[in-house]
Amino acid sequence: MQSVIGWTLGEWHAAYRSGAMTPDRLLSLAAQYSADDSAWIARAQPEQLAMQLAQLNDRLDAVGGDIDKLPLYGVPFAIKDNIDAAGWDTTAACPEFAYSPTSDAAVVAKLRAAGAILMGKTNLDQFATGLVGTRSPYGAVGNSFNADYVSGGSSSGSASVVARGLVAFALGTDTAGSGRVPAGFNNIVGLKPTKGRFSNTGLVSACRTLDCISVFALTVEDAAAVAQVAQGYDASDAYSRSNPYTAPVSVGASIKLAIPASLEFFGDTQNQAVFEQAVEHFKALGAVISEVDFSAFKALADQLYSGPWVAERTVALEGMLEHQPQAINPVVRGIVENGLQYSACDAYKAEYLRAELSRRINDTLAGFDALLVPTSPTIRTRADMVLEPVRYNAQFGYYTNFTNLADLSALALPAGLRADGLPCGITLLAPAWHDSALAHLGQRWQASLELPLGATERQLPAPAAAQQAPGTVRVAVVGAHLSGMPLNFQLTTRNAVLVEQTLTASTYRLYALPGTVPPKPGLARADGGRSIIVELWDMPIARFGEFVVEIPAPLGIGTLMLADGRSVKGFICEPWALADALDVTEFGGWRAYVTSKG
Structure with a gap:
């Protein structure tokens, strides 16, 4: 079998379309998974794969044999073993807890319906x-670059199998940073959604009000594509939400980033050096970096384990x-037993504090595209963790623990390799739905x-053609x-983002309308026209109505044809207003006409 280690979604799709790969060859891929690899709790057995491949064939028949209608056709993936999949036990890394679900978690069902093939369930810090x-009876998961170091958790196995290219993507979960810290420690992408x-239906909860299923991938493009398939409101999950489509969908040429005014690395000068290089690299990309007070972030992060919020675990x-306290990992048991000491009054006070700090955090982030932080301030060896399991774990969460309490979205990214060859990551954080x-x-x-992509030594392939954001x-x-x-x-205040400058089809004429303030043109379809310069902007759909209301007669919004055959919404002018207008078509665009008038 040709090597498929580290293939991206685009490479899987291309191989299937060309016939160079067929789904049945995933049987050979599964056979290559090592039986003593602690990243796995369960690997797909031949009969499980055969059943999935038969279902995949039925799905392909249902769409007329067009694999492009199955966006994850034949793509191998893995899930953290606190997420349900029919036909697989769910253990949450505790054999005594194990049960056999009869249906897939809602997210897993969406991925399988899109054609993805489940290759196994992955190890985790017990009960996430x-x-x-x-912290798993199935063994510690070593760092994919140096097994003496930790992989990060709790989604350790999912990060490991992605970093080594064994699957194209994997699901983790994130309550306090479990979908981001392993990404940073293994040189991959960790997408922590809003x-x-x-949907969390079919997830073993750690903190039900905070839990997020997350995505690990080798590239941001792949993580975002998987998220588009996995997302969606689910009435069976009381904490599911519909996207209001009011937030910006991209970032303009001018990037505005916040960073903490005071940074903590716990003496790890190598992580500090990579982060400082990342800040300078963002500046080279045109970013404006501003320092912000991090005290509210830190205070909220402390609440997750040092106050009544631990009682949710x-x-x-x-x-x-x-009934089975002895079955729980001693460190995990010590953490969750702390919740017994808090009262209902303590919990309400903690919620009031969370709301106050969350408001301060979101106010701080207003006006920025994102907050830029180290994914983790430091990394430790597995031997270190034996000596200080709680203190060093808390250090890893310094820049993550506040995120879900403050209702933020997050994206963990590779940033570089330290002097000792270990990966180091950064994370971008923004308000919900960003x-x-x-x-x-x-x-x-x-x-x-x-x-390189993860630990595969493969390079980032050329990106797919940019698509309009959903x-x-x-x-x-x-x-x-x-x-x-x-x-x-009127565009920028509604979070619209410039996509490109382009031309209309050659069937339009441009007019300067008399008496308009500020001066405005009218665009009209006509015989003997020419292409006119336009800008394309993507606007959140929920803000579009506000925008249209502000457009005065004789202008309106209709459908324009572009030179490349695309059709988009755009400004048109009622014919009655053109009789007294000046034809400025010869200038090819409004900006050139305005410039000509001095």
């Missing part, structure tokens, strides 16, 4: 409690604590680096709304 990857963007394990904007910025970041309207503007023009603020 830990950021280390060492809470409620993915106690609730999740209430039955195990009562997921697409973070992915857009993350793709620009990853494309600007020359880092939840947006693409609007063509031709006059006073162009960049730098008087009404451009």
Whole structure:
């Protein structure tokens, strides 16, 4: 079998379309998985794969044999073993807890319906409690670059199998950073979605109000593509939410980033050096970096384990604590038992504090594209963790623990290799529903680096053609709304982002309308026309109506044809207003006409 180690989604798709790969060859891939690899708790057995391949064939028949209609056709993936899959036990890394679900978790069902093939379930810090990857009876998961170091957790196995290219992507979970710290420690991407963007039906909860199923991939492009398949409102999950489509979907040419005014690395000068290099690299990409007060972030992070919020983990394990406490990892048990000391009054006070700090955090982030932080301030050896399992774990969560408490979205990215060869990562954080904007910025970041993908030594392939972001309207503007023009603020204040400058089809004429303030053009379809310069902007769909309401007669929004055959929404003009208008078509665009008038 040809090597498929480290293939991206695009490479899987290309191989299937060309016939160079067929899904049945995944049987050979599964046979290559080592039986003593501690990243796995369960590997797909031949009969499980055969059943999935038969289902895949049925799905392909249902779409007329067009694999492009199955966006994850034949793509191998893995899931953390606190997520259900029918036909597989769910253990949460505790054999005594294990059960056999009869249905897939909602997210797993979506991925399989899109054609993905489940190759196995992965190891984790027991009950998703830990950021280390060492708290499992199935064995510690070593770092994919140096097994003497921790892999990060709790989604240790999922990060490991992705970093080594054994699957194209994997699901983890993230409550306190479990979808980000392992990404940083293994040189991969960790997408922590907005809470409620993915359904948690079929997930073993750690903290039900905070838990997020997350995505690990070698590239931001792949992580974002998987997230588009996995997302969606689910009425069976009380914490599921619908995307309001009001947030920005990309980041403009001018990047505005916040960083903590005071940074903590716990003496790890190698991590500090990589982060400082990352800040300078962002500046080279045109980013404006501003320092912000980090005290509210730090205070909220401390609440997750040092206050009543830990009792939510106690609730999740209430039955195990009562009936089988000896089955729980001693470090995990010590953490969750702390929740028994808090009262209901303590819990309400903690919620009031969370709300106050969350408001301060979101106010701090207003006006920035993202907060840039180290994914983890430091990394430790597995031997270190034996000596200080709680203190060093807390250090790993310094820049992660506040995220879900504050209802933020996050994207962990590779940043570089330290002097000792270990990976070091950065994380971008933004308010809820800014997921697409973070992915857009993350793709620009990853494309600007020359880092191997995970631990595979493969390089980032050429990106796929950019697609319009879901939840947006693409609007063509031709006059006073162009960049730098008087009404451009009507776009930017609604989180619209410039996509490109292009041309209409050669069937339009441009007119300067008399008496308009500020001066505005009218665009009209006509015989004997020519191509006119326009800008394309993507606007969140929920803001589009506000924008249209502000457009005065005789202008309106219709459908424009572009020179390359695309059709988009754009400005049109009622014919009655053109009789007294000046034809300025010869200038080819409004900006050139305005310039000609001095």
